[in-house]
Amino acid sequence: MKILALNGSLRARSSNGAVLRSALALTDAASTVADLAALPHFNPDLDGVDDAPPAPVAALRRAVAEADAVLVVSPEYAHGVPGVLKNALDWLVSSAEFLDKPTAVLTASPSPTGAAYAHEQLRETLRMMSADVLPDACRNLTAIGPKTDPATATVTDPATLQELRTAMAALRDARSA
Numbered sequence: 113m114k115i116l117a118l119n120g121s122l123r124a125r126s127s128n129g130a131v132l133r134s135a136l137a138l139t140d141a142a143s144t145v146a147d148l149a150a151l152p153h154f155n156p157d158l159d160g161v162d163d164a165p166p167a168p169v170a171a172l173r174r175a176v177a178e179a180d181a182v183l184v185v186s187p188e189y190a191h192g193v194p195g196v197l198k199n200a201l202d203w204l205v206s207s208a209e210f211l212d213k214p215t216a217v218l219t220a221s222p223s224p225t226g227a228a229y230a231h232e233q234l235r236e237t238l239r240m241m242s243a244d245v246l247p248d249a250c251r252n253l254t255a256i257g258p259k260t261d262p263a264t265a266t267v268t269d270p271a272t273l274q275e276l277r278t279a280m281a282a283l284r285d286a287r288s289a
C-alpha cells in the first residue's frame with residue numbers, strides 16, 4: 113500500500129508534521145510526503161485542457177494518482193485551511209485524481225478545540241472533490257503541544273497514538289475492502 117501525505121504546515125518544527133510522522137510509522141505502508149511549497153499559486157489560466165501543467169503540479173497529480181490512499185494533516189490559520197494546502201487542493205479539483213481515493217484527515221492545534229474549523233472545511237472540500245473521506249480515519253487532535261516530543265518530532269501521548277492507530281487502520285481497511 114502506498115500513502116501520499118499532504119501537510120498544511122510548512123513549519124520545520126510542525127506539530128502536524130509530528131502527527132504525520134507518527135501516523136505513518138503506525139502503518140506498514142510505503143509513504144511519500146508531497147512538496148506543497150513548490151506549487152505555484154493556482155490559476156485556471158495555467159490549467160487549460162491543452163496545456164501541460166507546471167511541473168510541480170504534474171508531480172503532485174501523479175503522486176495522488178499513484179497513491180492507494182491520501183493522508184491530509186493540517187493546522188488551522190484564522191479558523192481556516194492554510195493557504196498552502198487549499199492551493200494544493202485547488203490544483204487537484206479539475207484533474208480528478210481524488211475521485212474515490214480513500215482519504216484520512218488529521219488536524220492538530222495547541223488549542224483546546226483543536227483545528228475544528230479547518231477540519232470540517234477540509235472534509236467538505238475533499239467530499240466536494242469526490243474523495244472517499246473515511247469518517248473513522250478523521251481526527252481533530254486538541255491541545256497537541258505536550259502530546260508531542262520536539263526532540264524526536266513525534267507524538268508521544270499514548271491516547272493520541274491510539275487515535276492515530278485507529279485512523280490509520282481505517283485507511284488500510286478501506287484500501288483492502
Ligand SMILES: Cc1cc2nc3c(=O)[nH]c(=O)nc-3n(C[C@H](O)[C@H](O)[C@H](O)COP(=O)(O)O)c2cc1C
Nearest residue numbers: 121123126127128187188189190191221222223226
Ligand atoms: C497565522 C496563524 C493563525 C493561526 N490561527 C489559528 C486558529 O485559527 N486556530 C488555532 O487553533 N490555532 C491557530 N494558530 C496556531 C496554530 O495552531 C499553531 O501555530 C500550530 O502549532 C500550527 O501547526 P504546526 O505546529 O503544524 O505548524 C495560528 C497560527 C498562525 C501562525
